[in-house]
Amino acid sequence: MGKATQDLRKEHKAILHVLHILDKMMQTDGSKAETLLHYYNEMVYFLKIFVDKCHHGKEENYLFKELVIKGIQNEGGPVGVMLQEHVQGRDYIEQMSQSLDNKDLSGFNNTAMQYRDLLRRHIDKENNVLFMMADNLIDEQAQSLLFEQFEQHEESVIGDGVHEKLHAMIDTWAEAFDAE
Ligand SMILES: [Fe+2]
Ligand SMILES: [Fe+2]
DSSP: OOHHHHHHHHHHHHHHHHHHHHHHHHTSOTTOHHHHHHHHHHHHHHIIIIIIIIIIHHIIIIIHHHHHHTTOOSTTSHHHHHHHHHHHHHHHHHHHHHHHHTTOHHHHHHHHHHHHHHHHHHHHHIIIIIHHHHHHHSOHHHHHHHHHHHHHHHHHHTHHHHHHHHHHHHHHHHHHTTOO
């Protein structure tokens, strides 16, 4: 396994852990609306910054571009499908955010479930299909170069302070929703 795909797989693990927490949040008794709104707002922040900007940014700006150079099809092919799913996910996050602005918890839950299902299927396809292709097509040296670009990307969209903040948020959620 190359360094770049390994980094993305590690992030998938973190994202799946957060989706598990999201499930727990959605199973919570709806009478605690104010508390839930607080956590859901944090969740949307995480999905925007970490999942979309950081993780999907690494895939779109670097890995997928490299795969297309190596001959993997974009439109009508595996890369195109992954890109479309990123767009769909972004739309869901936007809808979730709007539901929160309207304090509409059931609207939020509806979209969040669709988002969760989409993202789980998406991660499964990347782990088991696309990243396998990447490991076959991109040699160790090129993977290391991609990984360096990932680190720069991460630094520019997240940076040290926010990284700590995201970790602390996940720990707080895991404890509050008993999702270790
Ligand atoms: Fe992706
Ligand atoms: Fe991914």
